[in-house]
Amino acid sequence: MALDDKMVEILVGVSMKIKALPLSPHNHGDRWIWGGDKKGGFTVKFAYHIAQNRILEDDFSTPNPSATLWKHLWQAPVQGNVKVCVRKAAANILPTRSRLSERGIDIDTQCPFCDEEVESPIHALRDCPHAVSILQVANIPTLTNASCVANWLIAIYTLAPAAFSPLLMLIWATWRNRNSRIWEEDCKSAHELVPLTLGWWNDYKAAHVHPVRDNGLRVLHKWCKHSFGFIKLNVDAAFNMDTGLAGLGGIFLDHEGSVVGGFRHTLEVANSPRHAELLALIHGVQLALDHHLTPLVVESDCMDLVQAIPGSSLDHSDLGFLLSDLRALLIAALGARVGYGKRTTNLVAHSLAQEAKDGQFSVNFFTNCPPSVEAFVFSDCNDSPSMN
Template identity: 30%
Template sequence: MVGSLAPKDSTRKPITPRHGSLLREVVELINPLTGFWDDQLVRDTFLEEDANLIPSLPLHGGMSNRAAWHFDAKGAFSVNAYKVFRHDQLRSSRRGGASSSNTDPAHDSLWKKIWETDCAKKSKHILWRLCYNRHPLRVNLKRRGVVLDTRCPICQRFDEDGAHHFLKCKLMENVWCQLGLTRERYILLAQPSARDVIEAVMKMKVELKLKCCFALWLCWADRNRVREGEQCRGPAWIVQGVLVRMAEKDRQKSAVVSVGLSRSHRWEKPAAGHVKVNCDAAFEPGTGIGGWGCVLRDQDGAVVMACRGRIEAFLNPLQGELIACIQGIQAAIEVGVGHVVVESDAVAVVQAVYSSAYDLSAVTDLVAELRSLLSMNFISWVVQQSPRSCNRVAHELASLGSMSDPAMAPVLVPIQAHIMYLIADDSAPSK
């Protein structure tokens, strides 16, 4: 529409008042014989500032009319603006006028499903743009007249369109597999259009739908980093990002449950052939002295090793959590573990391992040591966040460590009765 033609600022609106102009669509300002702007009509319709800007806008033939819902000066998408636009659309269609977008009930139904999804607004924006294939993917940019290499910036093998980037690229193939969504990926690949893909996502169960939404969002974020010249963070970073956000959703749901009810989260045994290492730190802010604790348990929930130790000078809580994880990993190396799952109740530990967020912080040396120990000593490894209720044993060991003699051996033998009770409670079947 003419009212949102000139992109001179965040509003994308010309300064010329509407008054009684009969023009409604941009195509009416284009000379049908030459295919270029009708300069005389533009200058007769708009004020000088707009009239000087409009002819500089590029034109691309063969494109149908469409309405654009642009963000405001703060970068937010106004729901009120969309409602006004849809109301005007529907009113125009009832009068028999032309409509620049789909006015069928399915359009509003899909938008309602996306808007009601329990995820970040940025994720909803990604879904909406994906629905109409509006992402600036390289194939889309070439279709709009941009001359560029259309190969995927991540795998450098095939043309980067929506199907390749979100579903077929090796990066995302690994992500879907590690998230346990291989079946869902094949379902989405079988859909005939981008809109059908989003419709299929919206029909999934809540947990699967959220995993898909987070995966699509983080995939797009990682792609944009590569486009800006940064290194691809890879499938592990995306998968962990999805799992961290899913855990956060679980915590939000459990927050509304009464304290007297049974725990909504329980410690889970690792898969066969794996050892789970739970780590935690505890310290007194007034003294700066604290302790670390870790417990190694096998697929049966049996204790392989329990350790604790004292930390004489705490820099910050993250430092203690990283020290606890390093001690736990070193204990796993000592007993010859091949496949390890490291759990901490600190989200920052997971972010430090899988992202560059703390690479230039005061704990950068600890982060580097943690990554090195993991990559050089295990066949497979994963670091994940767990709720505090799943990390009670490590927390008690850390409390013991803060009161222990620095000269004592870190391995705890025998294990105190109250800690054995917590271990047994973790392994007990859910009631």
């Protein structure tokens, strides 16, 4: 019986996923891992995200805008209590008078500011004259066609993303100001509240929002020559997110910066960019052993792996067995260590990996530097500092 095109497409997809499994060639004992987490461990936090996505997805075949909203909300550079307040408003569980009444509490449902409309979440935070004045002072669009807080937030992020985080702060401040009026008979005007709130936000960002931390790693910003007698290996990987095709690249340089070897290798499919980066490290160290390029110092621009090698953060993930293989190779390479360097320190290996991704190379080891990367080698190795 002939297979239809749809079935063939499904079978090819399954085949590629099987091929992409990060399998070790060595005999490791079987163990269970939680595939949904990069560290292989099950957490309540991850279960919460699964449940949230399942509840919110009315149609699994189409993207869910609310799921995107939660992602942007939790990643926004604002305080945690602001995120909690906005999440309650977006989920329609903020304890406004209308919501309390719906839950059986005998209460006047009129807005405590305007006393003209029922106090729903969207009225309290956008439509009430009190809220409108705050948004106008802050120059935040009201977008009154959005019928609820969640839709309003989605529309703001889509049409005016720069206003998203300030709006989160102002929603929290508006609700706080509303509570102060009810419980403390104190209320700030919009011209007082907006600069005060945005000032708090700027102070928070200055104290808490930083560039990506190096977590104690020595971070290199420029390629460095290493100590006399050592060979330095820089590796990188390039990954096609659509096809899973990956390219691995690496370059071996002596203490003077002269090329003593390198490699390009094309992978038909890899599981993820990090899987490809790990295979680049394994291939590079194995080639160093095969060609007696030791003692060895290794450098990668994948911080997750550099941190995981001496630690155990990924030992129970799908990459755990391959990490064990890499550690054994590093020991065999006279105790070689892997350090972290930014992409700017890794341009030669990066270029070789891109060439491997775009071509067809089967562990192509070379001793003469390819013309395509000669300029990068020259730039890296001339007048570069020494690393002692």
